[in-house]
Amino acid sequence: MLLPDLDTPEKLKNLTIPELEQLGQEIRQFLIEKLSKTGGHLASNLGVVELTLALHYVFHSPKDKFIWDVGHQSYVHKILTGRIGRFDTLRKYKGLAGFPKRSESIHDVWETGHSSTSLSAAMGMALARDLKKEKHKVVAVIGDGALTGGMAFEALNHIGHEGTSLITILNDNEMSIAPNVGAMHNYLGKLRTDHNYRKAKEELELLLKKIPAVGGKLAKTAEKIKDTLKYLLVSGILFEELGFTYLGPIDGHNINELLECLKQASQMEGPILVHVITKKGKGYAPAEEDSYAWHGASPYKIESGEMVKKSGPPSYPSVYANTMMRIAEQDQRVIAITPAMPGGSGLTKFAERYPERFFDVGIAEQHAVTMAAGMATQGIKPVCAIYSTFLQRAYDQVVHDVARQNLNVFFAIDRAGFVGEDGETHHGLYDIGFLRSQPNMVLMMPKDENEFQHMIYTSLQYNEGPIAVRYPRGNGLGVPMDPEFTLLPIGKSEIVRPGTEVAILALGTMVQVAEEAADLLRSEGIQPMIVNARFVKPLDRDLLLRLAKEKYHVITVEEAAVSGGFGSAVLEFYAEEGYHDMVVNPIGVGDVLIEQGSVIEQRIEAGLTPEKIAKHTMDLWPKKRQRA
Ligand SMILES: Cc1ncc(C[n+]2csc(CCOP(=O)(O)OP(=O)(O)O)c2C)c(N)n1
Numbered sequence: 001m002l003l004p005d006l007d008t009p010e011k012l013k014n015l016t017i018p019e020l021e022q023l024g025q026e027i028r029q030f031l032i033e034k035l036s037k038t039g040g041h042l043a044s045n046l047g048v049v050e051l052t053l054a055l056h057y058v059f060h061s062p063k064d065k066f067i068w069d070v071g072h073q074s075y076v077h078k079i080l081t082g083r084i085g086r087f088d089t090l091r092k093y094k095g096l097a098g099f100p101k102r103s104e105s106i107h108d109v110w111e112t113g114h115s116s117t118s119l120s121a122a123m124g125m126a127l128a129r130d131l132k133k134e135k136h137k138v139v140a141v142i143g144d145g146a147l148t149g150g151m152a153f154e155a156l157n158h159i160g161h162e163g164t165s166l167i168t169i170l171n172d173n174e175m176s177i178a179p180n181v182g183a184m185h186n187y188l189g190k191l192r193t194d195h196n197y198r199k200a201k202e203e204l205e206l207l208l209k210k211i212p213a214v215g216g217k218l219a220k221t222a223e224k225i226k227d228t229l230k231y232l233l234v235s236g237i238l239f240e241e242l243g244f245t246y247l248g249p250i251d252g253h254n255i256n257e258l259l260e261c262l263k264q265a266s267q268m269e270g271p272i273l274v275h276v277i278t279k280k281g282k283g284y285a286p287a288e289e290d291s292y293a294w295h296g297a298s299p300y301k302i303e304s305g306e307m308v309k310k311s312g313p314p315s316y317p318s319v320y321a322n323t324m325m326r327i328a329e330q331d332q333r334v335i336a337i338t339p340a341m342p343g344g345s346g347l348t349k350f351a352e353r354y355p356e357r358f359f360d361v362g363i364a365e366q367h368a369v370t371m372a373a374g375m376a377t378q379g380i381k382p383v384c385a386i387y388s389t390f391l392q393r394a395y396d397q398v399v400h401d402v403a404r405q406n407l408n409v410f411f412a413i414d415r416a417g418f419v420g421e422d423g424e425t426h427h428g429l430y431d432i433g434f435l436r437s438q439p440n441m442v443l444m445m446p447k448d449e450n451e452f453q454h455m456i457y458t459s460l461q462y463n464e465g466p467i468a469v470r471y472p473r474g475n476g477l478g479v480p481m482d483p484e485f486t487l488l489p490i491g492k493s494e495i496v497r498p499g500t501e502v503a504i505l506a507l508g509t510m511v512q513v514a515e516e517a518a519d520l521l522r523s524e525g526i527q528p529m530i531v532n533a534r535f536v537k538p539l540d541r542d543l544l545l546r547l548a549k550e551k552y553h554v555i556t557v558e559e560a561a562v563s564g565g566f567g568s569a570v571l572e573f574y575a576e577e578g579y580h581d582m583v584v585n586p587i588g589v590g591d592v593l594i595e596q597g598s599v600i601e602q603r604i605e606a607g608l609t610p611e612k613i614a615k616h617t618m619d620l621w622p623k624k625r626q627r628a
């Protein structure tokens with residue numbers, strides 16, 4: 001076994017090719033075993049075993065800088081940089097992060113999680129190197145999916161323009177999470193299969209060299225023919241035209257080919273793009289056969305490849321999908337848009353049923369939102385299904401293209417709140433802050449999966465402008481699902497428990513937590529009012545005014561950043577209405593970054609528990625009595 005002794009990448013450099021190949025197999029086996037217990041991004045990491053070995057063999061991390069786009073494929077890098085012993089804690093609370101983390105290792109020079117940032121960061125590091133007159137390599141590893149992200153094109157454009165020396169490794173496995181989409185994907189497909197082109201080009205060049213030296217005109221013609229044919233035949237012409245030296249395509253599982261090509265790249269100046277062809281899931285049959293399912297694997301049985309399925313109530317994406325299907329059946333205007341998350345958003349069935357009304361635009365949230373806005377101007381009813389965290393990528397499009405023009409786009413904002421193992425790069429905590437400030441916007445959150453279906457229905461019946469429903473990752477509460485849809489009155493909340501003295505206005509997932517807090521308080525003879533807030537915008541004015549008139553103290557609770565959140569909206573309301581002595585205690589996620597773990601662990605760290613909410617209520621109670 002070679003793996004146990006490899007605690008620094010420098011030790012790789014003493015290995016022979018066969019030893020590197022053996023090490024690759026050991027790493028593969030290690031990943032398959034460890035992730036069968038922890039789950040994680042198995043397929044992507046199995047696909048980059050040889051590539052990561054070769055990178056650490058040829059270059060000198062951390063002097064040479066490695067930047068991993070999205071970073072979900074950085075487990076092999078973590079194994080080779082001294083963290084092999086921590087893999088039992090992968091994506092666990094206070095354990096090893098599932099993405100690069102600068103606090104974990106000097107070899108992690110850039111943190112990722114959101115896609116398509118690697119080339120911009122690499123450019124920044126390369127320019128800094130040049131300004132400081134340092135000499136080291138900057139290497140970005142970007143997948144074919146991440147390359148569909150707009151930021152990547154912005155960076156390619158600038159890098160090619162500046163001619164800065166940096167190496168882009170394009171890890172092309174034809175997959176995003178789902179099969180990759182887009183014109184760039186199609187272009188890469190041609191390059192992938194261009195071995196014939198390459199052979200023809202070599203034969204052509206040999207032939208042209210055989211033409212005896214000819215004078216003047218004929219020579220120029222010969223050169224012109226060669227350039228034209230080269231244009232047709234040469235690989236990577238798109239990248240070459242953008243100012244990159246294109247190397248490849250090479251077999252990303254062939255150590256010899258990788259070492260030869262990376263050594264060549266390491267000796268070249270200017271922007272280099274190495275096109276590496278890999279197989280997502282390589283080396284584990286179930287993941288090779290279905291790398292889509294094995295992109296984000298749950299714990300599984302190695303022999304059978306059977307994932308441990310979390311049973312339980314319907315998931316929010318499945319309720320979204322079923323409700324969309326039912327409504328789309330009746331309303332031909334309804335279309336669904338996803339930026340590269342068809343599976344996670346639950347849209348697979350919709351896409352099969354209504355292929356002409358489904359658009360996976362690739363990792364392109366900005367394009368998705370503005371395209372939806374364009375559709376809305378033409379009377380189409382676009383539904384943008386975007387995770388809260390990824391919607392951050394399209395903020396100006398929401399502001400400038402949708403809300404400002406008051407266009408009727410429905411945002412289905414999934415993964416709102418804590419998301420668990422993906423950690424702080426993926427939590428959906430900021431959408432309330434950045435949406436409620438927008439004129440014309442309607443924003444709501446359901447307390448459970450049954451109310452969720454009614455909110456989707458209400459949103460699709462709404463024609464007045466932009467409307468958004470934010471909903472959590474995972475399953476509902478297991479409540480009965482009404483057979484018929486209900487149209488919810490916009491801006492109206494629901495009193496779920498009457499009470500006195502203190503009113504707890506809870507949003508979405510926090511309604512259940514607030515009710516559990518009320519149960520704890522009952523033994524103290526304290527019975528606060530529990531409100532299912534439902535709407536962040538517009539607020540339920542009538543209820544808020546009633547609470548003021550009846551001298552309630554108010555607690556708001558939200559699984560979102562408290563700064564700029566629902567509680568802030570309530571505070572602003574009372575200030576604007578002149579209730580300056582109104583006691584409002586907003587509870588939410590403070591100015592903290594809560595790392596990977598379970599959602600429950602994250603809520604505990606944030607103080608979003610029945611016990612804490614009961615304590616907040618108790619704290620207000622005696623003051624309330626004294627005041628009376
Ligand atoms: C801005 C953003 N949108 C969506 C995602 C979700 N996401 C994570 S990985 C991935 C696909 C990445 O494909 P690729 O870069 O080809 O990597 P591979 O898994 O194939 O190695 C997507 C869409 C993300 N991380 N960031």
Ligand SMILES: CC(=O)[C@@H](O)[C@H](O)COP(=O)(O)O
Nearest residue numbers: 070072113296344415422473
């Ligand atoms: C790496 C990445 O961004 C995605 O794979 C993300 O982890 C998917 O999240 P869900 O598992 O919530 O769909």
Ligand SMILES: [Mg+2]
Nearest residue numbers: 143144145175
């Ligand atoms: Mg890919």
